[in-house]
Amino acid sequence: MADKIKDAKIIFVVGGPGSGKGTQCEKVVAKYGYTHLSSGDLLRAEVASGSERGKTLQAIMQKGELVPLDTVLDMIKDAMIAKADVSKGFLIDGYPREVKQGEEFEKKIGAPCLLLYIDAKGETMVKRLMKRGETSGRADDNEETIKKRLDLYYKATEPVIAFYSSRGIVRKIDSELPVDEVFGHVAKAIDDLK
Ligand SMILES: Nc1ncnc2c1ncn2[C@H]1C[C@H](O)[C@@H](COP(=O)(O)OP(=O)(O)O)O1
Numbered sequence: 001m002a003d004k005i006k007d008a009k010i011i012f013v014v015g016g017p018g019s020g021k022g023t024q025c026e027k028v029v030a031k032y033g034y035t036h037l038s039s040g041d042l043l044r045a046e047v048a049s050g051s052e053r054g055k056t057l058q059a060i061m062q063k064g065e066l067v068p069l070d071t072v073l074d075m076i077k078d079a080m081i082a083k084a085d086v087s088k089g090f091l092i093d094g095y096p097r098e099v100k101q102g103e104e105f106e107k108k109i110g111a112p113c114l115l116l117y118i119d120a121k122g123e124t125m126v127k128r129l130m131k132r133g134e135t136s137g138r139a140d141d142n143e144e145t146i147k148k149r150l151d152l153y154y155k156a157t158e159p160v161i162a163f164y165s166s167r168g169i170v171r172k173i174d175s176e177l178p179v180d181e182v183f184g185h186v187a188k189a190i191d192d193l194k
Pocket residue numbers: 015016017018019020021022023024128129131132175176177178179182
């Protein structure tokens with residue numbers, strides 16, 4: 001496993017709920033041919049499958065809480081192995097959510113070369129999520145759960161940014177700007193990797 005993805009670049013995409021991670025990752029996929037792995041999407045797919053594990057996950061996610069570390073990591077790892085032969089790089093979207101998740105990821109998979117910190121104001125994220133909730137069908141895009149997700153983000157994920165900042169791989173991206181301008185900065189960060 002470690003061998004197979006040794007030469008692929010691993011990019012962590014971190015930011016609050018509604019900051020624009022998914023939006024930017026889609027654009028990176030289109031321009032650079034990276035594989036986009038959203039931990040949230042992988043988990044939601046498991047829920048949609050109706051499996052026993054999915055039912056347990058659904059209950060946790062609906063409350064806005066974090067699902068057990070090993071579950072998410074296993075799902076990401078399986079998805080990476082499946083794409084290892086064809087992928088130049090991996091966008092790990094919405095993970096790590098806490099420092100411990102980052103440490104486990106590095107032990108089991110590998111080290112990231114870049115952390116894109118997609119940064120938007122709390123009020124902006126709430127506004128975007130409420131709007132997304134009108135059409136997303138996501139059980140967690142409602143006002144009460146959004147508040148919990150934001151609180152948890154500030155508490156658990158901001159230390160992640162501090163942790164990787166000390167390693168010098170964090171690029172902070174202003175996600176208050178229009179989508180294409182945000183992407184200009186994202187693309188610059190990726191181009192600088194070469
Ligand atoms: N720079 C930007 N300006 C305005 N709206 C944006 C934006 N980036 C994303 N959005 C919109 C698209 C979605 O409806 C919503 C949340 O974006 P998302 O990419 O799904 O966020 P995340 O994956 O970080 O939760 O906000």
